[in-house]
Amino acid sequence: MDAFYASVEQRDNPSLKGKPVAVGGSSERGVVAAASYEARKYGVRSAMSSKIAAQKCPKLIFVKPRFESYKAVSQQIREIFAEYTPLIEPLSLDEAYLDVTNNLLGINSATQIAIEIKEKIRQKTQLTASAGVSYNKFLAKIASDFNKPDGLYVIKPNQGFTFVETLEIDRFHGIGRVTAQKMHKMGIFTGKDLRQFDESFLVKHFGKMGKYYYQIARGIDHRAVNPERIRKSVGSENTFMTDLTARAEIQLGLEPLIQDVWRYCTKNEIYGRTLSLKVKYNDFQIITRSRTTLSPIFDINLFERIAFELLDQVLPSPKGIRLLGISLSNLSNEHEMEGKQLTLEF
Known part of the structure; x- marks a missing residue:
C-alpha cells in the first residue's frame, strides 16, 4: 500500500488531503510512524x-x-487477495507476497492479476496500492518499490539477471544500511559489482547471509511464499516525554509494555521462550538484555518476574532513560504445544 497509515488518515479526514501528514507522536520525543507523500517531499x-x-x-x-x-x-485488502490465491504471506498490515502461479480464477497473466487487485483495492478502500510482479520474492519486492505511488512494475524471467546488474546495493531487499556501507568499502555499489565475488568469499565476510547475497546478485531466490509464516517476535516500546531516572518511575514505565505484549500473545495464542529488554538512554546509546526459558512462558507472573529481573540488570541507571521496550521471541502457537511435555521453572 502507498503511505498506508497516512493515506487512511487522509481518506477518513478530507481536510488532510493534499497536505503533509505524519502519523505518530507530535511531541519532541515522538517518532513518525508513517508520512504522506506530501510530507516525504520535505524529507x-x-x-x-x-x-x-x-x-x-x-x-x-x-x-x-x-x-x-x-x-x-x-x-479488506486480504479478502481481495484471497479471491485469487490462498498462498498469501503477509509481511505487515500493508504488504504481502502472493503466489499466483496456480490461481483460483485460472488467469494466465500475473500482471493482469496485479492490475485487477489494484483496481479492486481502489474501489473497496479508496486507497492506492503498488505492485511488483516477478518470478521470485526478491525481485517482486524490489519491483513493488518502483513507480510509487499507484505503481506497477514487471520483471520477466529473461530480465532478472540484467535488472539486478544495474541495481544499486542500497536498494537490495535484505541488505541494510550497515551492510551496504561495508560493501561500499569493498568497492561493491551495484549488483554487477556484487556478482564479481564468489560464494565462499561472501560467506567469509557476511556469514550465512553471504549465500543469499550470492544468489540475489544473479536474480535467484528459491524462497516459497509461506502462508503459515508466523512473526518472529512480539514487542512493545515507548519513548517517554521526560527522561526516567528513579527506579520506581522506570519500573512504572515498563509495566504497560509488559501488559501490551502479554495481551497480544494471549489474544493470538502465541507464546515465546526468549524475553528481551531494550533500553535507550538520553545520549541515544541502546543496550539490550535477554533471557531464554526451557519452555514457552504461559504465566503472566513469570513473564513479569523475568522482565523486572532483566531491568534489575541495568539499574541503577547511569543516565536518563529515553525509551524502554520489551519483546518476546522464539515464538510458537499454543496449538503446536499440545501433547508436549512442559518443563517447569523453579
Missing part, C-alpha cells in the same frame, strides 16, 4: 524523530495513529 520519513520531522516540514500535521482502523482496512 520526512518513518522512524524519524518528530522534532526533526517538524524542522524539515514546518507545516507538518501530526495525527495520532488508529491501528484498529488500519487493521480493518488491511483485512
Whole structure:
C-alpha cells in the first residue's frame, strides 16, 4: 500500500488531503510512524524523530495513529487477495507476497492479476496500492518499490539477471544500511559489482547471509511464499516525554509494555521462550538484555518476574532513560504445544 497509515488518515479526514501528514507522536520525543507523500517531499520519513520531522516540514500535521482502523482496512485488502490465491504471506498490515502461479480464477497473466487487485483495492478502500510482479520474492519486492505511488512494475524471467546488474546495493531487499556501507568499502555499489565475488568469499565476510547475497546478485531466490509464516517476535516500546531516572518511575514505565505484549500473545495464542529488554538512554546509546526459558512462558507472573529481573540488570541507571521496550521471541502457537511435555521453572 502507498503511505498506508497516512493515506487512511487522509481518506477518513478530507481536510488532510493534499497536505503533509505524519502519523505518530507530535511531541519532541515522538517518532513518525508513517508520512504522506506530501510530507516525504520535505524529507520526512518513518522512524524519524518528530522534532526533526517538524524542522524539515514546518507545516507538518501530526495525527495520532488508529491501528484498529488500519487493521480493518488491511483485512479488506486480504479478502481481495484471497479471491485469487490462498498462498498469501503477509509481511505487515500493508504488504504481502502472493503466489499466483496456480490461481483460483485460472488467469494466465500475473500482471493482469496485479492490475485487477489494484483496481479492486481502489474501489473497496479508496486507497492506492503498488505492485511488483516477478518470478521470485526478491525481485517482486524490489519491483513493488518502483513507480510509487499507484505503481506497477514487471520483471520477466529473461530480465532478472540484467535488472539486478544495474541495481544499486542500497536498494537490495535484505541488505541494510550497515551492510551496504561495508560493501561500499569493498568497492561493491551495484549488483554487477556484487556478482564479481564468489560464494565462499561472501560467506567469509557476511556469514550465512553471504549465500543469499550470492544468489540475489544473479536474480535467484528459491524462497516459497509461506502462508503459515508466523512473526518472529512480539514487542512493545515507548519513548517517554521526560527522561526516567528513579527506579520506581522506570519500573512504572515498563509495566504497560509488559501488559501490551502479554495481551497480544494471549489474544493470538502465541507464546515465546526468549524475553528481551531494550533500553535507550538520553545520549541515544541502546543496550539490550535477554533471557531464554526451557519452555514457552504461559504465566503472566513469570513473564513479569523475568522482565523486572532483566531491568534489575541495568539499574541503577547511569543516565536518563529515553525509551524502554520489551519483546518476546522464539515464538510458537499454543496449538503446536499440545501433547508436549512442559518443563517447569523453579
